[in-house]
Amino acid sequence: MSSKPRTTSFLPGPPVDRTTWEGFHRWYQTREDFIPAPVLTAEQFARLSKRGRYLHNLHRLATHSSLPIQDTPMSERVAHAVKARVEEGAFSHKAGTRGGIMVNGDGAQGKTETVCEAMALFAEEWLSINNYLNPDAMPGTRDLVAPVVYVRCPVKATPISTCQRILDFYGEDYKGMRLEDLVRTVKTVIVEHATKALVIDDITRLKLHREADQDVLDLIREMMSMPGTLVLIGVGIPTSGLLREGCRDPKTREWVYPPVKDRGRSPNDHAASQHERRFQVVDLDPFRYTTGKGMEAWIAHLTGLEGNIRLLNDTKGMLTSGDMPEYLHKRTAGVVGVLEKLLQRGLRIAIEDKSERLTKELLNQITITPGDMPDLDAGSGEQPKIPLHEPEEKKPRGRNTVYDDGGPDAAASAG
Structure with missing residues (x-):
């Protein structure tokens, strides 16, 4: 083994922000x-x-x-479902609403990395078959092809802040816009930049007990009418209010929901039932032993x-x-x-x-x-x-020096 000093190519570069x-x-x-x-x-x-x-x-x-993200039987099932749903919408020639998909699971299960990896594979394939160009480019628009958009809901998210996050991804200016203007602009940029999948992470940060309940559901309905597939990631989605209280079928492992009652039905109940029909809900579970x-x-x-x-x-x-x-x-x-x-x-x-x-x-x-x-x-x-x-106590030891740099003298001796 040579004593020649090693390079520092393992040092990380600037942090990567996937939300742009x-x-x-x-x-x-x-x-x-x-x-x-x-x-x-x-x-x-x-x-x-x-x-x-x-x-x-x-x-x-x-x-x-x-440490690399490893495929698991659970993540492979979720990744396949997400990619299949997005491809169904991307290759469809119909003008109707695209079906969406919700990825549900507890924290630290790897939901975000599983979905992002599936979307990276889709983006690479889509750009390749279109020669890295926008097949529906419109005169006067920016030459920016974004087959996948990834955003995270802010803490205490609102429909306005969620739209702003989406526009931030494209670098669009939204100063002074009202909610209806923001939604309209989101729909426009999705078309202009050939977006086929809109991934919204941490969707359950949208709290449906606030007065903006109907605005949230209206926003999701508006997004589903866009020419792209909506992919929502969150914790406890089936019981969050985005959908009505549901339970998982033990045989199919799919989420099912009771029918909406005719009496006392609120606008939110009706909207939620529409979402249920349009969204596939998949769970990313932990390992069982x-x-x-x-x-x-x-x-x-x-x-x-x-x-x-x-x-x-x-x-x-x-x-x-x-x-x-x-x-x-x-x-x-x-x-x-x-x-x-x-x-x-x-x-x-x-x-x-x-x-x-x-x-x-x-x-x-x-x-x-x-x-x-x-x-x-x-x-x-x-x-x-x-x-x-x-934790078990262990005898205190002196200061560790294993990660200390030996300094110029050590570097000179290493040569």
Whole structure:
């Protein structure tokens, strides 16, 4: 192993904001560009210079902070349903309303990444078959083709702020516009920029107990009349008020809703029943550990994670042998986002204390809290239910220096 200093190509560039056209476009073009740290044995690592070891540790940190999103049986089913729904609308020559789709699930289940990945694949295919041009370009409009629009509802969202977020994606000016002007402008830019899918994340931040209830439902109806497929992502959609109280059929796993009663029916009830007929609702569930099939899927997921861990000890079986799978499921309730946070924290400790191995004893020192997921809004029910865990105390140790830079002298000696 050469002692030549490693490059810092693993350092992240400017943060990617998928809620703008430029950001979403850059994200799906570069989402697979990251190169993880090489797999080294303890002997190979020891032969590196001091600065080489320092850089390799930072590269490992970047690798563990960027664990790839793995397909699961649940996410594959959701991704297929979303992409199929969007393709049905995009390739339809009819002028009628496109059917929408709602992706429902608890927080940290991977709903956003699952939908964005499906939409990235659709966008790549759509642009390719149209030679990266707008097939319906209109004279006088900007040469911007956006087959997919991705926006997030703001906390305490309203119909006005939701429309503004959509226009922000395109970079459109909406200063001084009223709600009806905003909706009309949204419809116009969707046509002008050949948008085939409008993804609205965190849709359940729209609260239907406010006076703007009917405005919200009217907004969704207006969006469904646009020449694109509406994809809504949220937590607790079937009971949020966007749809009437529903239950899931145990055989088909689809959401079903009781008929609207003739007596006492409100405008909201009528509007909700229209949404139910036009939207497919799919759930992204956590891993279950109660059946043989569920256990096999969980272990397969853990096996995939083992292949992306960069510790100096052999990682094969580190997450999948003995009772480790059951332990990890108990700690995370099968929620992929919680599992990722637990492993990232544990991997950092394993590198710092030089044990270079994940064990139950090490993981027992860690407690994952909602504070580890600050982008999820507690008021909207987005934070997952994390199993309670009391961390085990460990003797305090001196300040860790594993991520310290050796400075110019070390860099000179590494040459």
